[in-house]
Amino acid sequence: MKQAVIALTPETKKLLLANLQSYYGTEREEELSEFQAGLLLEFILSDIGVYIYNQAIADAQKLMQQKTDELFTLEKRIKT
Numbered sequence: 001m002k003q004a005v006i007a008l009t010p011e012t013k014k015l016l017l018a019n020l021q022s023y024y025g026t027e028r029e030e031e032l033s034e035f036q037a038g039l040l041l042e043f044i045l046s047d048i049g050v051y052i053y054n055q056a057i058a059d060a061q062k063l064m065q066q067k068t069d070e071l072f073t074l075e076k077r078i079k080t
Contacts, residue, residue: 006049
């Protein structure tokens with residue numbers, strides 16, 4: 001099994017496991033054990049999570065660039 005790239009707090013992991021179990025029960029009408037939910041969560045974090053993480057970094061970089069560009073609009077002209 002691959003090691004998850006995204007680390008979760010125990011509280012967050014517990015919440016996500018419960019959410020996966022609830023989703024499977026509601027949407028798929030299947031019971032998902034905590035062990036099965038843990039395997040699915042590890043897969044999501046290690047195989048899919050990296051794409052989401054990288055997109056979040058790209059979005060943050062774009063936002064930071066926009067904010068930096070806005071700073072230049074505040075620059076005062078110097079009379080010569």
